[in-house]
Amino acid sequence: xxxxxxxxxxxxxxxxxxxxxxxxxxxxxEIAPELGRYLVEFPFGDIYSREGLDLPTRxxxxxxxxxxxxxxxxxLRVHIHAALNVGCTREQVVEVMLQMIVYAGFPLAINALYTxxxxxxxxxxxxxx
Amino acid sequence: xxxxxxxxxxxxxxxxxxxxxxxxxxxxxEIAPELGRYLVEFPFGDIYSREGLDLPTRxxxxxxxxxxxxxxxxxLRVHIHAALNVGCTREQVVEVMLQMIVYAGFPLAINALYTxxxxxxxxxxxxxx
Amino acid sequence: xxxxxxxxxxxxxxxxxxxxxxxxxxxxxEIAPELGRYLVEFPFGDIYSREGLDLPTRxxxxxxxxxxxxxxxxxLRVHIHAALNVGCTREQVVEVMLQMIVYAGFPLAINALYTxxxxxxxxxxxxxx
Amino acid sequence: xxxxxxxxxxxxxxxxxxxxxxxxxxxxxEIAPELGRYLVEFPFGDIYSREGLDLPTRxxxxxxxxxxxxxxxxxLRVHIHAALNVGCTREQVVEVMLQMIVYAGFPLAINALYTxxxxxxxxxxxxxx
Amino acid sequence: xxxxxxxxxxxxxxxxxxxxxxxxxxxxxEIAPELGRYLVEFPFGDIYSREGLDLPTRxxxxxxxxxxxxxxxxxLRVHIHAALNVGCTREQVVEVMLQMIVYAGFPLAINALYTxxxxxxxxxxxxxx
Amino acid sequence: xxxxxxxxxxxxxxxxxxxxxxxxxxxxxEIAPELGRYLVEFPFGDIYSREGLDLPTRxxxxxxxxxxxxxxxxxLRVHIHAALNVGCTREQVVEVMLQMIVYAGFPLAINALYTxxxxxxxxxxxxxx
Numbered sequence: 001x002x003x004x005x006x007x008x009x010x011x012x013x014x015x016x017x018x019x020x021x022x023x024x025x026x027x028x029x030e031i032a033p034e035l036g037r038y039l040v041e042f043p044f045g046d047i048y049s050r051e052g053l054d055l056p057t058r059x060x061x062x063x064x065x066x067x068x069x070x071x072x073x074x075x076l077r078v079h080i081h082a083a084l085n086v087g088c089t090r091e092q093v094v095e096v097m098l099q100m101i102v103y104a105g106f107p108l109a110i111n112a113l114y115t116x117x118x119x120x121x122x123x124x125x126x127x128x129x
Numbered sequence: 130x131x132x133x134x135x136x137x138x139x140x141x142x143x144x145x146x147x148x149x150x151x152x153x154x155x156x157x158x159e160i161a162p163e164l165g166r167y168l169v170e171f172p173f174g175d176i177y178s179r180e181g182l183d184l185p186t187r188x189x190x191x192x193x194x195x196x197x198x199x200x201x202x203x204x205l206r207v208h209i210h211a212a213l214n215v216g217c218t219r220e221q222v223v224e225v226m227l228q229m230i231v232y233a234g235f236p237l238a239i240n241a242l243y244t245x246x247x248x249x250x251x252x253x254x255x256x257x258x
Numbered sequence: 259x260x261x262x263x264x265x266x267x268x269x270x271x272x273x274x275x276x277x278x279x280x281x282x283x284x285x286x287x288e289i290a291p292e293l294g295r296y297l298v299e300f301p302f303g304d305i306y307s308r309e310g311l312d313l314p315t316r317x318x319x320x321x322x323x324x325x326x327x328x329x330x331x332x333x334l335r336v337h338i339h340a341a342l343n344v345g346c347t348r349e350q351v352v353e354v355m356l357q358m359i360v361y362a363g364f365p366l367a368i369n370a371l372y373t374x375x376x377x378x379x380x381x382x383x384x385x386x387x
Numbered sequence: 388x389x390x391x392x393x394x395x396x397x398x399x400x401x402x403x404x405x406x407x408x409x410x411x412x413x414x415x416x417e418i419a420p421e422l423g424r425y426l427v428e429f430p431f432g433d434i435y436s437r438e439g440l441d442l443p444t445r446x447x448x449x450x451x452x453x454x455x456x457x458x459x460x461x462x463l464r465v466h467i468h469a470a471l472n473v474g475c476t477r478e479q480v481v482e483v484m485l486q487m488i489v490y491a492g493f494p495l496a497i498n499a500l501y502t503x504x505x506x507x508x509x510x511x512x513x514x515x516x
Numbered sequence: 517x518x519x520x521x522x523x524x525x526x527x528x529x530x531x532x533x534x535x536x537x538x539x540x541x542x543x544x545x546e547i548a549p550e551l552g553r554y555l556v557e558f559p560f561g562d563i564y565s566r567e568g569l570d571l572p573t574r575x576x577x578x579x580x581x582x583x584x585x586x587x588x589x590x591x592l593r594v595h596i597h598a599a600l601n602v603g604c605t606r607e608q609v610v611e612v613m614l615q616m617i618v619y620a621g622f623p624l625a626i627n628a629l630y631t632x633x634x635x636x637x638x639x640x641x642x643x644x645x
Numbered sequence: 646x647x648x649x650x651x652x653x654x655x656x657x658x659x660x661x662x663x664x665x666x667x668x669x670x671x672x673x674x675e676i677a678p679e680l681g682r683y684l685v686e687f688p689f690g691d692i693y694s695r696e697g698l699d700l701p702t703r704x705x706x707x708x709x710x711x712x713x714x715x716x717x718x719x720x721l722r723v724h725i726h727a728a729l730n731v732g733c734t735r736e737q738v739v740e741v742m743l744q745m746i747v748y749a750g751f752p753l754a755i756n757a758l759y760t761x762x763x764x765x766x767x768x769x770x771x772x773x774x
Contacts, residue, residue: 024755027759027762028755028758028759028762030762031735031739031758031761031762031765032739032742032743032758034433034437034743035743035755035758038429038433038743038746039751039755042231042425042429042433043231043751046421046425046429047227047228047230047231048228050224050227050421052220052221052224053189053221053224053225053228057186057189058228060182060186060190061189061190061193061225061228061229062193062228062231062232064190064191064193064194064197065193065194065196065197065229065232065233066197066232066752067194068193068194068195068197068198069197069198069232069233069587069715069752070585070587070588070716071586071587071714071715071716071753072232072715072752072753072756074752074755074756074759075232075751075752075755075756090547091181092181092182094547094548095179095181095182096182096190097548098176098179098548098550098551098554099176099177099182099187099190099191100190100194101176101363101554102171102172102176102191102363102364103191103194103195103198103201103204103363103364103365104194104198104362104363105359105360105361105362105363106360106361106555106559106591107361107582107585107588107590107591108587108588110540110544110551110555110590110591111588111590111591113544113547113548113551114543114544114590116547117543117544117546117547120547153368156372156375157368157371157372157375159375160348160352160371160374160375160378161352161355161356161371163356163562163566164356164368164371167356167359167558167562168364168368171554171558171562172364175550175554175558179550195365198328198365198458199329199456199458199459200327200328200329200366200457200458201328201365201366201369203365203368203369203372204364204365204368204369219418223418223419226419227419227421227422227425230425230750231750231751232750232751232752233749233750234746234747234748234749234750235426235430235462235747235748236453236456236459236461236462236748237458237459239411239415239422239426239461239462240459240461240462242415242418242419242422243414243415243461245418246414246415246417246418249418282497285501285504286497286500286501286504288504289477289481289500289503289504289507290481290484290485290500292485292691292695293485293497293500296485296488296687296691297493297497300618300683300687300691301493301618304679304683304687305614305615305617305618306615308611308614308679310607310608310611311576311608311611311612311615315573315576316615318569318573318577319576319577319580319612319615319616320580320615320618320619322577322578322580322581322584323580323581323583323584323616323619323620324494324584324619325581326580326581326582326584326585327457327494327584327585327619327620328458329456329457329458329495330457330494330495330498330619332494332497332498332501333493333494333497333498333619349568350568350569353566353568353569354569354577356563356566357563357564357569357574357577357578358577358581359563360558360559360563360578361578361581361582361585361588361591362581362585429747430747434743434744434746434747435744437740437743439736439737439740440705440737440740440741440744444702444705445744447698447702447706448705448706448709448741448744448745449709449744449747449748451706451707451709451710451713452709452710452712452713452745452748452749453713453748454710455709455710455711455713455714456713456714456748456749459748462748478697479697479698482695482697482698483698483706485692485695486692486693486698486703486706486707487706487710488621488692489621489622489687489688489692489707490621490622490623490707490710490711490714490717490720491620491621491710491714492617492618492619492620492621493618493619494619585716586714586716586717587715587716606676610676610677613677614677614679614680614683617683622684622688622720623711623714623717623719623720624716624717626669626673626680626684626719626720627717627719627720629673629676629677629680630672630673630719632676633672633673633675633676636676
């Protein structure tokens with residue numbers, strides 16, 4: 001069952017993030033070997049594997065939170081990719097960020113939109129990550 | 130057209146918040162008379178009136194952002210009511226908050242769940258706000 | 259000169275805060291006896307005693323920062339009192355908070371306005387603190 | 388092994404928090420039944436069970452983070468109790484909060500000190516929680 | 517009157533920001549075509565056009581808030597330029613940031629001072645933006 | 646005695662930060678000449694010179710707070726160096742960051758771990774700063 005949780009999480013992580021999640025785990029393996037297990041098991045194996053919200057909604061929620069926090073640009077970037085990977089449109093990603101003006105002000109929403117623009121450009125120029 | 134924007138916003142605000150939005154405007158009218166107009170026109174007349182995301186999704190996004198910010202409990206409360214008013218289920222509200230553990234940690238998610246529990250209880254005891 | 263710094267700070271603190279600052283120092287003296295010295299010496303003896311900005315401007319800046327942080331309501335309250343004590347008008351206090359909608363969103367600005375309304379009411383009912 | 392993780396976490400949670408952790412789980416069981424499992428398994432079963440830092444140090448670190456975040460007063464309160472439960476002194480708790488002035492400013496440190504004072508008073512008046 | 521609001525905002529934006537505001541609007545036009553209208557109409561047409569605080573004071577307030585938030589460096593940069601554009605001195609900009617040590621701690625104030633130094637250097641080397 | 650406070654602070658600062666603290670003071674001397682005095686006197690002369698917590702513990706607490714704030718990467722970097730300078734191990738630094746997942750979520754902890762990895766690599770390549 002532990003194995004189940006890890007395997008379920010890994011499958012979910014690859015479905016959502018493609019290789020981006022694996023890359024972070026790999027990068028940090030030397031200094032924090034258990035981080036990979038935690039990241040696969042808890043966010044993906046426990047939370048993202050829950051029913052009740054579909055993956056595209058979950059990714060828009062992640063974008064909302066990370067835009068409003070305004071201090072985790074690398075993860076915002078990962079979740080913009082993820083949103084598009086699981087079927088959200090660019091228009092929906094932008095729409096979430098515009099809504100965040102209301103709760104978190106113009107600066108954080110505008111900075112998130114710059115990040116979105118950069119992700120959109122990269123995906124266009126280079127094919128899917 | 131200015132009138133349109135205000136009227137469109139007012140209609141949207143009442144649809145989403147019931148009387149909670151009007152109450153804030155009324156409470157603060159004496160010291161900030163234009164706040165009501167700003168609140169109706171910009172968040173509701175401009176942002177919430179946009180197409181591209183339906184109202185239940187917008188309310189879940191608001192809950193995600195306010196949970197992750199962790200410093201706006203009264204507005205979180207308003208948006209839990211609003212989510213239920215526009216057709217979200219309690220399970221979806223809880224689901225959003227559980228997901229926020231991943232991005233914003235256990236304390237803010239748990240505090241939001243306490244707020245949700247209190248709103249659910251109040252709505253049960255007292256009928257719809 | 260140490261004495262100067264403490265005395266200069268104490269005079270400044272009383273000028274700005276009336277007795278509110280002294281009360282915090284008194285309240286916490288038992289568990290943190292040196293806090294009073296730090297609070298008098300650094301914020302008041304060093305920073306508030308600097309030239310370059312007058313006290314009313316400094317108090318509006320404090321209100322701006324504390325509104326945008328959204329997690330220090332007791333200090334926001336102290337600085338609304340302080341702003342009025344050193345000659346700012348209620349209209350200026352409200353104006354600062356409305357401006358914060360732009361950088362920090364509607365919820366934190368609205369919560370600050372509720373705090374301002376409460377401070378204004380208290381000062382009216384009870385005379386100057 | 389899943390069972391191990393849960394049991395190890397539960398034991399650790401009771402050691403650290405006494406009954407406070409169990410109470411939160413109980414309070415929220417109706418709306419978020421799996422929260423209890425997550426809270427026991429991940430923070431306590433995975434993180435707090437790691438070697439490399441002793442429990443008193445971990446509790447001081449929790450107090451540092453929650454003081455600097457400034458938006459999770461209930462959890463700060465829990466961790467002040469926990470710090471004292473696992474052998475930290477009141478002086479150490481206060482010392483951590485005074486240090487936080489440097490990174491997070493006077494308001495959040497002072498608010499944390501008020502919380503500490505209240506916890507200390509409650510423990511004195513009522514015996515150990 | 518809608519036109520008035522937009523035109524009033526545009527005039528105010530150019531007065532305050534020179535071309536920086538227009539550039540952001542232009543950069544993001546492709547993905548968020550209405551952002552430009554929102555930015556001109558609400559912050560500039562509604563808020564900055566209010567009486568009650570002069571523009572130099574408004575810019576110092578913006579710098580206070582953005583320094584204390586610590587997560588919007590591009591906008592801090594824009595508002596340092598804007599402050600100098602509307603008649604604030606470098607000394608006043610620095611003074612605001614030093615005051616923020618009190619509410620938000622040394623790290624965010626120091627990082628803002630580095631940003632100020634960079635803006636001052638750029639304006640010297642390249643003439644007015 | 647003023648001199649004492651400055652000298653005591655300077656000695657402490659050099660002991661903890663090596664030359665990093667002096668560099669920040671030097672960089673900002675032109676625009677904020679008194680910052681150096683404040684930084685030496687208050688954080689180092691007053692706070693870090695207090696008894697009650699040893700320096701390695703203080704540095705781990707700084708890392709906890711800065712990881713959880715997530716908006717002061719340059720200072721996090723300085724304090725990772727400082728922790729290692731005063732005798733903390735790399736494992737302890739990593740351990741603190743992993744614990745922060747619980748209170749502040751995965752993104753900020755992961756970003757801090759990337760910073761730690763970079764500092765560790767730089768120290769290896771270049772010897773002690």
